[in-house]
Amino acid sequence: MPSLLKRGADLANARIQLDKLQSLDTDLIPHFGEKLKTSGLLPLKPTGVDILQINMGKMCNQICKHCHVDAGPDRKEIMTRETLQQCLDALDNSGIKTVDLTGGAPEMNPEFRWFVEEVRKRGVHVMNRCNLTIVLANPKYNDLPLFFKEHQVEVISSMPHYTSGMTDRQRGNGVFDKSIRALQMLNEIGYGKEGSDLKLNLVYNPAGAFLPGDQNSLEMEFKNRLKKDFNIEFNQLFCITNMPISRFLEYLIESDNYEDYMKTLVDAYNPTAAAGVMCRSLVSVGWDGKLYDCDFNQMLDMELKENINHISKFDVEKIKERTILINQHCYGCTAGAGSSCGGETA
């Protein structure tokens, strides 16, 4: 199925998503700000800016059902070299030591390799959110594992399950087998192996309208099964809760799970997780250079206020002083053990 945008679906519009998020009775789903207030976290303020998360474009070789970016082969938005250069300038001026590359498939940005090389020249750590299948999508990507190794890139890859059924239903037919092959390629050159510096972390997010279970237990289960069935090793498993936005929101509404899912998120609100939400320690750059509190706010067009809303005006001190913009989707970050791009937060 094409992206929401290509289909002309209402939910492609961020305003309509926000209206939907705010449409539920506040007796059932209290304002997120009210909840934060009870934890003494309102207004929500950063604790620092440790990570620059860069969305290199919405183009992707996959078209996953739950994608919060509404990414896919039909999306043409791609970060230009000029904007990437502004990201490098921001790194030079701020002392930020980690970049987190995401998309879409970041590797589909024609400037991807140049950019990674430039970031690494600066001694900055690179995390790359690789969907795995990209490695096999086209011969020109087959050497990506070697490129990652050469530049000591940390690879973070999605794997909703260690069996094909659940994985393919969420991510598309054949994705599981290709992901397994790509993981084996990464293992073969040393990624994810005990004692190796080449880090290979997996991201688990539920294939449906339920919350992820305990991260440690799931990690153990994934490690046992992937080793036994495919001789695959990896470092850590990060559990991520699906956010009620974009295509996952569409799925929730169409499957009549929306209200129950929001209720589940609210019931599982955890103040410790709230204190650790990732927007407190990162800032997110959109494909067009606009700045946001996180990748989710980016998809909802909730950009930072005018004097700090673009990478070309990057001022880390002002960004540290900002007030983080919140809305009802934020409940996705505070449920249970919490959820961030690095997994649990509590």
Place this chain on the structure above:
Amino acid sequence: MADSTYYKPEDLGKFGSITEMNKELGDKFFEYYGKVFEEGALTAREKSLMALAVSHAVQCPYCIDAYTNDGLKRGITETEMMEAVHVAGAIRGGASLVHGVQMMNIIKKKTM
């Protein structure tokens, strides 16, 4: 009252409130319940599948709801869950069927 039923899904969430009418026994039950499902000689995952099977054997819609969701959260596959339900089905079916021996005993005794 036309749309009311004996079982309401939202009542599952109110299970904890049974302590209202007898706090001591209610608390003791939940403490015991919590302990039973901790990791032990059996893993919490194994216990979750056993609970799912037993839920079907006792036909408790609340427990079926709770342990299907628990299984999903734990990454238990639908194949594993369905096998557990078949275990319940086999034991229940077997429990009926094994009494056929009693029936046959009587038949054999009473007939020529």
